[in-house]
Amino acid sequence: MSAPIQATIREQLGGEDVDVSVSHGMTVLDLPPARLLATVRRLKEELGFDLFLDVTAVDWPQREPRFDVVYHFYSTAQRVRVRVRTRVTEAEPAVDTLTGLYGSARYMERECHEMYGIDFRGNFDLRPILLYEGFVGHPLRKDYPKRREQWLIPERKPEPAS
Amino acid sequence: MSASLPNPIRPAFNEPLDPAHVIVNIGPSHPATHGTIQIVAEIDAEKVVRTDVHCGYLHRGFEKECESHTWHTLIPYVDRLNYCSALINNFAYCEAVETLMGIEITPRCRYLRTLLSEYSRVADHLTCVAASLMELGAMTAFLYLVTIRDYIYEHLADLTGARVTYSYGRIGGLANDLPEGWLKRLEEIFGEYEEFVGRVHGLIDRNRIFIDRTRDVGVISTADAINWGYTGPILRSTGVPRDLRKDTPYLAYGELDFEVPVGIKGDNYDRYFVRMREMDESMHMIRQLVDMLPPGPVTVDDRRCTLPPKRLVYDEIESLINHFKLIMDGPQVPAGDAYVAHESANGELGFYVVSDGTGRPWKVHVRAPSFVHMGGAHLMLDGGQLADIIPTFGSINMIGGECDR
Numbered sequence: 001m002s003a004p005i006q007a008t009i010r011e012q013l014g015g016e017d018v019d020v021s022v023s024h025g026m027t028v029l030d031l032p033p034a035r036l037l038a039t040v041r042r043l044k045e046e047l048g049f050d051l052f053l054d055v056t057a058v059d060w061p062q063r064e065p066r067f068d069v070v071y072h073f074y075s076t077a078q079r080v081r082v083r084v085r086t087r088v089t090e091a092e093p094a095v096d097t098l099t100g101l102y103g104s105a106r107y108m109e110r111e112c113h114e115m116y117g118i119d120f121r122g123n124f125d126l127r128p129i130l131l132y133e134g135f136v137g138h139p140l141r142k143d144y145p146k147r148r149e150q151w152l153i154p155e156r157k158p159e160p161a162s
Numbered sequence: 163m164s165a166s167l168p169n170p171i172r173p174a175f176n177e178p179l180d181p182a183h184v185i186v187n188i189g190p191s192h193p194a195t196h197g198t199i200q201i202v203a204e205i206d207a208e209k210v211v212r213t214d215v216h217c218g219y220l221h222r223g224f225e226k227e228c229e230s231h232t233w234h235t236l237i238p239y240v241d242r243l244n245y246c247s248a249l250i251n252n253f254a255y256c257e258a259v260e261t262l263m264g265i266e267i268t269p270r271c272r273y274l275r276t277l278l279s280e281y282s283r284v285a286d287h288l289t290c291v292a293a294s295l296m297e298l299g300a301m302t303a304f305l306y307l308v309t310i311r312d313y314i315y316e317h318l319a320d321l322t323g324a325r326v327t328y329s330y331g332r333i334g335g336l337a338n339d340l341p342e343g344w345l346k347r348l349e350e351i352f353g354e355y356e357e358f359v360g361r362v363h364g365l366i367d368r369n370r371i372f373i374d375r376t377r378d379v380g381v382i383s384t385a386d387a388i389n390w391g392y393t394g395p396i397l398r399s400t401g402v403p404r405d406l407r408k409d410t411p412y413l414a415y416g417e418l419d420f421e422v423p424v425g426i427k428g429d430n431y432d433r434y435f436v437r438m439r440e441m442d443e444s445m446h447m448i449r450q451l452v453d454m455l456p457p458g459p460v461t462v463d464d465r466r467c468t469l470p471p472k473r474l475v476y477d478e479i480e481s482l483i484n485h486f487k488l489i490m491d492g493p494q495v496p497a498g499d500a501y502v503a504h505e506s507a508n509g510e511l512g513f514y515v516v517s518d519g520t521g522r523p524w525k526v527h528v529r530a531p532s533f534v535h536m537g538g539a540h541l542m543l544d545g546g547q548l549a550d551i552i553p554t555f556g557s558i559n560m561i562g563g564e565c566d567r
Contacts, residue, residue, distance in 0.1 A: 023499070024261050024498070051393070053391065053529055058524070133170060
């Protein structure tokens with residue numbers, strides 16, 4: 001069922017800087033950040049990927065560029081998923097926002113922004129969502145220590161033992 | 163103590179659009195919202211003009227915590243995402259890891275997972291419908307539904323040892339097979355389910371008060387629902403039969419006979435009815451699965467993920483090492499990434515797992531339906547009545563554990 005759409009994606013969207021592969025049965029598009037918005041627009045408008053499922057990032061601190069930004073889309077008509085993956089550097093962790101295409105991108109980009117510090121250009125509502133105002137750092141980056149605590153209220157010191 | 167505490171959120175608006183409007187804050191710890199959620203609403207008398215929904219009060223760093231556990235020992239955390247249907251979380255996560263490892267589960271395990279997923283779905287829908295009815299004042303219906311849910315919880319406790327958070331899935335199989343007499347009790351529960359849910363149908367379906375409170379309240383259109391990422395019962399209540407169990411059959415769903423109930427216009431009444439009908443379909447599926455259940459082991463015999471039999475651990479050095487390595491280092495999952503989605507009670511529950519080839523995950527990301535649904539919740543709340551915020555919110559069935567992770 002998913003084979004014809006995979007061929008279509010390869011034919012229509014594959015190019016010298018867009019690499020199409022298949023991983024565990026899912027079509028994966030690897031592309032540079034500059035091509036993201038145009039490719040996703042074609043996925044949505046021409047190939048029917050109307051449901052924006054998810055965006056997240058993967059941190060590879062030893063690698064340059066450091067972050068993968070990973071998107072998943074689903075086509076409710078063809079009943080198939082596609083993964084779009086792009087790489088951004090630590091110095092400029094920015095991709096274009098998809099809020100113009102999908103409403104659901106608003107919340108999910110906010111989460112990815114606070115957790116990984118990915119900047120979604122054009123999304124003007126990147127307030128913290130799972131964390132709180134004033135939280136310093138990006139907790140899902142590998143260099144954020146798991147045990148670091150950031151208190152909103154002053155910590156009560158235990159009474160010194162007499 | 164300092165005089166003022168910093169506000170943990172920054173609302174999208176501080177000033178009302180009209181001087182006659184008032185901005186009210188609902189939550190995060192409001193007795194009527196079952197879940198810690200904060201809604202900042204601008205109201206014009208009783209009418210809601212706009213809302214800003216904040217979640218995150220239950221955030222506990224699930225994804226960060228997973229990275230310092232082995233693939234196996236994080237299963238109890240997975241339970242605590244959607245704690246109303248923890249088994250579905252278990253199985254979706256296990257399947258994601260099994261996909262990376264290239265493991266095919268045994269036939270008995272496949273049917274049992276399907277059966278238990280449907281059983282959990284019934285428990286989850288019972289919770290959701292019961293709570294949203296109680297919010298409208300229907301205490302009797304709440305007690306009927308929670309009674310049958312409790313039968314299911316106790317029944318699952320016989321199987322897994324826990325009432326709510328089961329930790330019953332294993333990579334490559336299940337913790338144990340069905341205990342003796344489990345299927346016999348299941349037969350009794352079918353009867354009790356029909357009796358109690360039948361009473362609720364009789365009390366609620368054509369109840370004038372209920373219809374007045376729910377018809378045309380919290381309406382969402384199909385186009386909006388898809389644009390805002392809605393899946394599951396909410397998307398189906400708008401009239402489209404989109405169900406992963408039918409569309410991309412996994413586990414044993416391809417062999418089952420079931421219908422996908424849909425609503426008419428996506429209001430609160432439709433969401434109530436879709437959930438009630440889905441429970442009936444789930445029970446229908448469970449009946450079929452009981453007859454189809456094949457004999458055999460529930461866990462694959464694969465030394466990469468399954469512990470060797472205890473007798474061999476004591477008897478031979480290879481099994482002892484195998485046991486030790488699996489506990490200390492965890493199952494070695496080949497490098498790569500996989501996204502596996504199951505139709506959970508709330509919608510598409512996706513696990514995106516990334517492995518760097520070791521026994522600990524490089525990343526576990528959850529595509530939580532509740533979180534996505536909160537992103538579009540303002541569509542259903544804006545323009546409605548202040549008093550309808552709570553029932554509409556109840557019909558979305560936001561589960562804090564899954565939404566905030």
